[in-house]
Amino acid sequence: xxxxLLSVRDVHVxxxxxxxxxxxxxxxxxxxxxGEVLALVGESGCGKTTLIRSILGLVAxxxxxxxxxxxxxxxxxxxxRRLRRSVQMVFQDPTGALNPRHSLxxxxxxxxxxxxxxxxxxxxxHDALSRAGLRPAARYAPRYPHEVSGGQRQRALIAxxxxxxxxxxxxxxxxxxxxxxxxxxxxxxxxxLVDDTGVSIVAVTHDLGLAWNIADRIAVMYLGRIVExxxxxxxxxxxxxxxxRALLSVVxxxxxxxxxxLRGETPDPSRVxxxxxxxxxxxxxxxxxxxxxxxxxxxxxxxxxxAPVPGAAPPDRVHAHLAACHAVSxxxxxxxxxxxxxxxxxx
Amino acid sequence: MSELSDVVVPGSAxxxxxxxxARRRRAxxxxxxxxxxxxxxxxxxxxxLAVTVMAxxxxxxxxxxxxxxxxxxxxxxxxxxxxxxxxxxxxLGRSVAVQFLYGSRTSLLVGVAATMLIVVIGSLVGVxxxxxxxxxxxxxxRLSDWFLVIPFLPLAIVLxxxxxxxxxxxxxxxxxxxxxxxxxxxxxxxxxxxxxxFVERARALxxxxxxxxxxxxxxxxxxxxxANATLAVPIAILTxxxxxxxxxxxxxxxxxxxxxxEAYTAGAITRNAWWYYLPAGIGIIAVVLAFTMCGRALxxxxxxxxxxxx
Numbered sequence: 001x002x003x004x005l006l007s008v009r010d011v012h013v014x015x016x017x018x019x020x021x022x023x024x025x026x027x028x029x030x031x032x033x034x035g036e037v038l039a040l041v042g043e044s045g046c047g048k049t050t051l052i053r054s055i056l057g058l059v060a061x062x063x064x065x066x067x068x069x070x071x072x073x074x075x076x077x078x079x080x081r082r083l084r085r086s087v088q089m090v091f092q093d094p095t096g097a098l099n100p101r102h103s104l105x106x107x108x109x110x111x112x113x114x115x116x117x118x119x120x121x122x123x124x125x126h127d128a129l130s131r132a133g134l135r136p137a138a139r140y141a142p143r144y145p146h147e148v149s150g151g152q153r154q155r156a157l158i159a160x161x162x163x164x165x166x167x168x169x170x171x172x173x174x175x176x177x178x179x180x181x182x183x184x185x186x187x188x189x190x191x192x193l194v195d196d197t198g199v200s201i202v203a204v205t206h207d208l209g210l211a212w213n214i215a216d217r218i219a220v221m222y223l224g225r226i227v228e229x230x231x232x233x234x235x236x237x238x239x240x241x242x243x244x245r246a247l248l249s250v251v252x253x254x255x256x257x258x259x260x261x262l263r264g265e266t267p268d269p270s271r272v273x274x275x276x277x278x279x280x281x282x283x284x285x286x287x288x289x290x291x292x293x294x295x296x297x298x299x300x301x302x303x304x305x306x307a308p309v310p311g312a313a314p315p316d317r318v319h320a321h322l323a324a325c326h327a328v329s330x331x332x333x334x335x336x337x338x339x340x341x342x343x344x345x346x347x
Numbered sequence: 348m349s350e351l352s353d354v355v356v357p358g359s360a361x362x363x364x365x366x367x368x369a370r371r372r373r374a375x376x377x378x379x380x381x382x383x384x385x386x387x388x389x390x391x392x393x394x395x396l397a398v399t400v401m402a403x404x405x406x407x408x409x410x411x412x413x414x415x416x417x418x419x420x421x422x423x424x425x426x427x428x429x430x431x432x433x434x435x436x437x438x439l440g441r442s443v444a445v446q447f448l449y450g451s452r453t454s455l456l457v458g459v460a461a462t463m464l465i466v467v468i469g470s471l472v473g474v475x476x477x478x479x480x481x482x483x484x485x486x487x488x489r490l491s492d493w494f495l496v497i498p499f500l501p502l503a504i505v506l507x508x509x510x511x512x513x514x515x516x517x518x519x520x521x522x523x524x525x526x527x528x529x530x531x532x533x534x535x536x537x538x539x540x541x542x543x544x545f546v547e548r549a550r551a552l553x554x555x556x557x558x559x560x561x562x563x564x565x566x567x568x569x570x571x572x573x574a575n576a577t578l579a580v581p582i583a584i585l586t587x588x589x590x591x592x593x594x595x596x597x598x599x600x601x602x603x604x605x606x607x608x609e610a611y612t613a614g615a616i617t618r619n620a621w622w623y624y625l626p627a628g629i630g631i632i633a634v635v636l637a638f639t640m641c642g643r644a645l646x647x648x649x650x651x652x653x654x655x656x657x
Contacts, residue, residue, distance in 0.1 A: 099545040160548075
């Protein structure tokens with residue numbers, strides 16, 4: 001098993017707001033190994049963007065630690081600067097992320113100049129632009145953001161990130177602001193970068209279908225916590241958490257599943273429900289299934305952490321399929337005592 | 348996009364510096380083209396050029412001795428414009444034309460120098476307050492509030508009185524009392540820029556504050572500061588006029604404001620000696636108007652919201 005490139009341990013991020021403290025990230029553990037694509041999936045406001053921003057120190061974690069390449073990431077400009085050479089970020093809105101007064105050349109060269117990268121700047125910039133699919137680079141380099149399309153802007157942004165040969169790319173909804181026709185190209189580009197350069201990618205998205213397309217592993221976040229994590233085929237093929245199943249049931253490509261439309265918005269992170277934080281919206285609780293399993297009191301009153309999904313033998317610590325659901329463990333006790341059929345799922 | 352092709356040199360023969368300079372030249376060229384199409388702006392610019400040339404060549408046109416009452420004893424007093432005295436003479440027999448020419452030098456110098464002081468202090472305070480924020484911002488903004496709240500004229504009068512009547516003191520007084528407007532506008536712009544995603548991207552790339560300010564903040568507030576500067580010049584000129592009219596001007600250097608004051612105290616208005624007060628008055632109005640026209644035009648050209656997309 002490869003050593004994790006990035007380890008996030010028990011990271012919390014709290015914000016002060018007018019209505020009181022907001023617990024945007026509430027204790028997240030995450031490992032990313034070299035050369036993998038991890039998709040971070042969840043609804044708007046679940047803390048996924050805050051989590052990746054805290055990895056780069058763009059928001060300071062309230063507590064917890066981030067370890068990159070064996071070194072604990074410190075605070076302060078000097079220490080973060082070294083991290084920010086090896087970890088790059090791609091933003092959701094490429095139009096806003098490019099300075100309108102800078103040509104694509106200058107935007108791509110910015111990182112090289114900040115880190116005083118030795119060598120032929122023009123060559124490096126043109127190389128990054130062509131690798132990002134802006135060919136011939138010499139034609140795109142002098143253009144301004146308003147002179148190219150949204151997809152080309154996102155390519156320029158990716159070129160700017162890749163120019164520094166990072167080892168980890170954090171992508172915040174990289175295709176959410178793009179036309180459907182261009183999304184596929186950008187995703188293929190990102191997948192290609194992983195295969196060519198061995199970079200790891202953590203991609204934040206609200207679209208499980210997209211995660212399915214490019215990710216090696218998927219982490220599902222709900223209200224500041226990871227509620228299910230595992231290899232893509234495990235999470236998509238054998239979803240354990242009712243929230244994951246609800247998200248999957250509305251992916252158009254997966255027609256076999258019965259649709260579950262979740263009621264209500266993501267709850268307010270300034271007022272987290274007691275017990276399992278998903279229970280007010282949980283279909284297992286609403287259908288009476290939880291009561292039948294005799295776990296209703298635990299669902300509403302007992303908080304829980306990620307636990308290995310029973311049945312499947314965990315390949316290793318990083319790639320294990322984990323879920324945080326009382327019903328999963330309760331069901332496991334039943335199946336273990338009864339028929340013992342693996343893959344039985346509640347609900 | 349077709350206009351792009353003549354800028355783009357195929358191949359990678361351009362160096363980053365030359366790319367940046369080409370961009371700046373192109374941007375400046377575009378602003379100039381828009382400026383030339385703007386009638387008011389061109390009218391203002393022509394007036395300004397004329398006055399500036401006049402101020403610069405004044406020592407060649409007239410001798411400073413014409414400003415001295417002692418040297419003008421032989422001249423007729425209150426002479427109306429004639430061949431000898433193009434704009435007549437005042438109550439002491441001095442040539443009004445000579446006073447007008449030398450006055451233009453003072454008024455322009457005060458206007459431009461005080462504006463530079465206003466812009467330097469104002470943009471510095473605005474950028475620091477807006478970018479650093481926190482208690483630095485609070486202190487700087489309370490300080491600017493203090494200058495904004497205190498009635499301007501009494502403060503300027505007191506300062507001018509304490510510092511003594513010299514042209515540089517007048518410039519200083521105008522500068523230290525007028526910077527808060529520029530500081531406020533700059534700070535507001537910096538606050539909004541600081542939230543922009545490209546600033547966050549620069550931070551994520553590992554940029555220092557210095558880099559962010561120089562590469563992202565300053566270039567984006569510069570047009571606003573420039574437009575405000577051209578609008579601050581008339582205010583500075585009028586303030587100099589006011590202070591000079593109240594007798595707080597530099598007694599050795601004639602200015603248009605001082606001419607107005609002297610004409611007023613000498614009773615030019617009751618004597619109907621229009622040639623004494625009109626030139627200075629018209630000069631002030633023309634220069635102020637010209638700067639305002641250029642400033643408004645620049646504001647319009649440089650403000651992306653008022654500009655059609657390139």
